[in-house]
Amino acid sequence: MTDAPEISPLDQARILSEALPHMQEYDEETIVIKYGGHAMGAEDLAKAFARDIVLLEQTAINPVVVHGGGPQIATMLKRLGIKSEFAAGLRITDAATIEIVEMVLAGSINKQLVGYINEAGGKAVGLCGKDGNMVTAAKATRTMVDPDSRIEEVIDLGFVGEPEKVDLTLLNQLIGHELIPVLAPLATSVSGQTFNVNADTFAGAVAGALKAKRLLLLTDVPGVLDKSKKLIPELSVKDARRLIADGTISGGMIPKVETCIYALEQGVQGVVIIDGKTPHAVLLELFTNQGTGTLIHK
Numbered sequence: 001m002t003d004a005p006e007i008s009p010l011d012q013a014r015i016l017s018e019a020l021p022h023m024q025e026y027d028e029e030t031i032v033i034k035y036g037g038h039a040m041g042a043e044d045l046a047k048a049f050a051r052d053i054v055l056l057e058q059t060a061i062n063p064v065v066v067h068g069g070g071p072q073i074a075t076m077l078k079r080l081g082i083k084s085e086f087a088a089g090l091r092i093t094d095a096a097t098i099e100i101v102e103m104v105l106a107g108s109i110n111k112q113l114v115g116y117i118n119e120a121g122g123k124a125v126g127l128c129g130k131d132g133n134m135v136t137a138a139k140a141t142r143t144m145v146d147p148d149s150r151i152e153e154v155i156d157l158g159f160v161g162e163p164e165k166v167d168l169t170l171l172n173q174l175i176g177h178e179l180i181p182v183l184a185p186l187a188t189s190v191s192g193q194t195f196n197v198n199a200d201t202f203a204g205a206v207a208g209a210l211k212a213k214r215l216l217l218l219t220d221v222p223g224v225l226d227k228s229k230k231l232i233p234e235l236s237v238k239d240a241r242r243l244i245a246d247g248t249i250s251g252g253m254i255p256k257v258e259t260c261i262y263a264l265e266q267g268v269q270g271v272v273i274i275d276g277k278t279p280h281a282v283l284l285e286l287f288t289n290q291g292t293g294t295l296i297h298k
């Protein structure tokens, strides 16, 4: 992270003053922020992120953080000699993998983020979708077309879940009480099976259930990029679907964009994909007039 240029106290006061209308717009509103595993790579950035979350809370906004951890899961699986594959942007999760996924997501990553937020003066509560039966999921299925035979195949993703129901009882105990929920994307099935849920999908389900004012997805690219790698600042749902179909949007960006579409359909007012590697990306997006990343709209 580069040092910010020195600014005068007068400029500092002006900047704070200019944030007022934005703070008023989000007053008492719930904002769901998904923090991707790639974005949380550097400690100084993760700490700056945690500080921004505490600042939101301090200005009477209700932040709910959902974190990922794909790269961190990959590192641990590799260390243990467990092979891992993805299909349609989702990790194929067998019995050995789900154990590690739970350990990394609900264990080390969740507690690290809770620690950073608390260090910045917040009161973070680290949970996963299993706590309080918050997120119930059903087994996810995906189909893929074999490029040679053109035959559609159903892929067995193992213990990968798709959220079906979000019970807000526990979250409602925390939101608006100075407590910052920090959620790991794990869920249970009705029969008690632990499911690995893509963190974007999880964030969309939670944001939808909460009817959040905003859903911010922080990732490791400036937003959705076109074929020539240029940022697309605004994208309609129709165009987003087209870019998925023609392969411009691929890999981990697929569940992200699908989440945005789902969240909009559920009544979330605004969804944005932004670069979590930009210092203070959350503040830039919410408290300045300069929109960053890709805004997806109906």
Ligand SMILES: Nc1ncnc2c1ncn2[C@@H]1O[C@H](COP(=O)(O)OP(=O)(O)O)[C@@H](O)[C@H]1O
Binding pocket: 035, 036, 037, 038, 039, 068, 069, 070, 071, 218, 219, 220, 221, 223, 224, 225, 226, 248, 249, 250, 251, 252, 253, 254, 256
């Ligand atoms: N059209 C696209 N625009 C931007 N990123 C894309 C696009 N298509 C695929 N991607 C990939 O999606 C990745 C973001 O998804 P993912 O790796 O799951 O991130 P995160 O860990 O933040 O959830 C990018 O790093 C990029 O490699």
Ligand SMILES: CC(=O)N[C@@H](CCC(=O)OP(=O)(O)O)C(=O)O
Binding pocket: 035, 036, 037, 038, 067, 068, 069, 070, 071, 073, 089, 090, 091, 101, 160, 161, 185, 196, 197, 198, 199, 200, 252
């Ligand atoms: C089913 C599935 O793919 N689950 C993800 C959960 C973590 C995640 O989504 O992390 P990012 O946001 O950092 O990508 C996984 O196992 O990697």
